[in-house]
Amino acid sequence: MSDASPAAGSRADATRERLLAAAIEAFAAKGFHGTTTRDIAGAAGMSPAALYVHHRSKEELLFLISQRGHERTLELVRTARAADPDPIEQLRAVAAAFAEHHARAHTTARIINYELAALDDEHSAEIAELRHQIDGELRDLVRAGVADGSFDCPDPRLAAAALLSLGIDLARWYHEDLVWTPEAIAAAYAEFAVRIVGATSN
Amino acid sequence: MSDASPAAGSRADATRERLLAAAIEAFAAKGFHGTTTRDIAGAAGMSPAALYVHHRSKEELLFLISQRGHERTLELVRTARAADPDPIEQLRAVAAAFAEHHARAHTTARIINYELAALDDEHSAEIAELRHQIDGELRDLVRAGVADGSFDCPDPRLAAAALLSLGIDLARWYHEDLVWTPEAIAAAYAEFAVRIVGATSN
């Protein structure tokens, strides 16, 4: 039910993570402004004040979730690109990994993509930089495919935006009791991605 | 900056619409729970109490926006489908209209797609029915194309979901000072749609 667990060890760290996990569930279900600090603390089995022993504010909780999530996504995309020099294979790998992750971690992904406006200015800038890097990876990939003639696509930037949309919107509609597994989604979406850029397989 | 204006006439109706327009801007920018009734009334140049002269509650405002928006989208899709019996042409028309609308009316579209959880049970059920009809139109269209051999696409339902995602996610990222016009987006997205379903043009 979660994908958070770094730096474990002390009892305090465990509680810290428990509060973070509760915040993820609550923010995803009711949005940042729709969630109260009492909701989060209550779901973690603690009093409202305990939240402030481990975290500075409700907003900091959101930032932490957002930061971890974006770093994870960036790493995911870079790893997928690194596996093969061929743009078509890179695109398949990136689209599959991106889609599978957005299906599997749709709870976190929902917060990451739809609660950006609730971050304060400083945190917002830091997240914007991470998003810029993720977007850059996608644009570079599409441009490389166009440059070597693998892709047929008049506007690479717009194609990159469409590819991102396909994955990100999964966070909005995917949930566990659908017929599709994250792996099935990944396979289908890899094919959609290849088609969108008009790839000619060698 | 808005696309609301039916049933005008009396002074009261005009004020009612002014409040609705203010609610649209505020909900889109800060979310339903992040918006206060004072924000809405203030933006409409009125006191907080004036809101309740014209509307039952803040939630009813959201429902009204959502209902109008969904009805408009459903009509848009049906009109696009009605223009031509050929599935490929229908898909082009639907994808173009859907994308253009989500770019042009991204403010309203954002509320419609991302604030569903804030509706009360009764209103939520009514909106769910409208969404079901929109989804149905898309699925029927893809199935028709697969049936007559125009489309090559192993999972029509998943392809329909991807087509919807492409349009809906525009509401998240599109804004006025980008290089692309809604018309340019529409043209590119019509091509993406045709590619996603693997259409073989006759």
Add this chain to the structure above:
DNA sequence: TGTCACTAAGCAAGCGCTTAGTCACCCCTC
């Protein structure tokens, strides 16, 4: 004179966050 859009003032409830204090536990000393 009656109607109705509209406001000033305010209510009950709920918000994020703080304060003052309790309690379990750990290490050091004798």
Add this chain to the structure above:
DNA sequence: GAGGGGTGACTAAGCGCTTGCTTAGTGACA
């Protein structure tokens, strides 16, 4: 190994403020 001083996770209570919404009343127009 009993006693004591210190530490830090945790809570009950509540502060200052904001929320959605109501009420009593005003003033313009028919």
